[in-house]
């Protein structure tokens with residue numbers, strides 16, 4: 001059998017073939033948050049249906065919640081209504097919910113792996129495009145829309161067209177200080193924001209298997225920014241060690257049979273993929289976006305391009321518009337760009353490892369006077385761990401604002417942390433679309449290390465500039 005990991009998972013979760021290209025797929029886990037779910041519950045109610053597997057459904061509050069105090073939610077009528085609706089729906093349908101500030105709460109894609117809700121060889125869906133994150137643990141995880149949410153709530157299944165498979169092999173090793181975020185930006189620039197459409201990307205190669213679990217999550221998270229339906233990485237010792245720790249912290253070490261089963265969730269050595277891409281990790285540098293989609297990124301030894309540098313007309317138009325929106329001139333260097341805000345957080349880079357990198361750079365240094373640096377932990381667990389390690393003190397001493405409540409925050413600007421028109425950020429999140437962090441606000445996506453160095457310098461900066 002020459003099965004890819006994708007095929008193994010797909011076949012074991014196929015309830016029924018619905019013709020040549022479509023199958024009915026069973027889902028082991030369904031995650032929910034306050035956005036995109038109210039209509040699904042309304043339809044369920046109207047159809048007099050129940051949630052078929054509330055035990056396989058978990059909700060959290062993350063997108064529009066405040067990060068300074070729980071009380072702030074009370075004073076915010078619109079956002080409180082959205083959160084209250086989720087609370088009401090979860091209580092009516094018997095779905096476990098992590099409320100703002102409760103142990104276990106945080107960004108959907110941060111809390112599920114850290115709580116052991118995500119296992120190799122399984123399937124997972126969520127009303128959110130960055131569900132691709134979870135594929136780092138060798139499962140098939142992807143985002144779905146509101147009507148699909150209703151279908152999964154009612155049946156725990158969905159009909160799906162088969163995905164195509166793409167293998168991205170990243171050979172050699174990433175250089176010191178080059179992160180999974182830099183690699184993700186490099187890949188998106190290489191294959192384009194539409195390069196992954198219709199595919200599940202499996203990442204493999206020495207550079208991938210040398211990454212920590214958290215770094216793998218960053219990479220899989222960004223797969224959707226290349227248009228892919230999912231990202232996935234086969235099980236190896238890093239996966240097993242990560243899961244073992246989670247299981248132990250949950251009070252039950254994994255059984256040897258379980259571990260042996262997890263180990264089978266890899267593509268067979270002779271598996272055939274629909275598309276193959278090979279990348280040399282050694283050529284990846286620190287990358288920062290200059291434009292308004294994640295593929296419009298450069299490294300520090302490049303200059304802001306002119307739109308005429310692109311051969312494709314639609315890319316030319318996109319670049320022209322991006323240069324205008326971002327108020328940048330061709331030929332400028334990244335280091336010339338002054339910034340107002342730095343955001344550390346999100347489901348891409350809001351994990352403990354990311355906060356450690358930031359603390360390592362901030363320690364003994366100060367955030368530039370004009371810069372507002374906001375650090376939002378991805379979950380309560382991440383926050384508590386950061387405090388245990390004394391990272392909060394380092395952040396405070398440097399003049400950064402370490403928030404006490406986790407959530408998406410400035411990543412999508414749905415809470416009070418959105419930017420004002422004309423403000424410019426370096427952000428560790430994943431999207432730099434026009435208005436993403438506030439109407440008329442400009443976003444430069446980068447790694448935690450670049451974001452921290454930029455906060456200190458008051459302009460986009462590389463850690464080696466310090």
Ligand SMILES: CC(C)[C@H](C(=O)O)[C@@H](O)C(=O)O
Nearest residue numbers: 035036063127128129130412
């Ligand atoms: C609000 C939600 C549906 C959305 C998504 O699907 O990704 C958000 O998380 C985002 O990052 O833009």
Ligand code: SF4
Nearest residue numbers: 130346347408411412
């Ligand atoms: S942190 Fe950002 S990208 Fe992730 S789920 Fe929240 S809004 Fe979406």
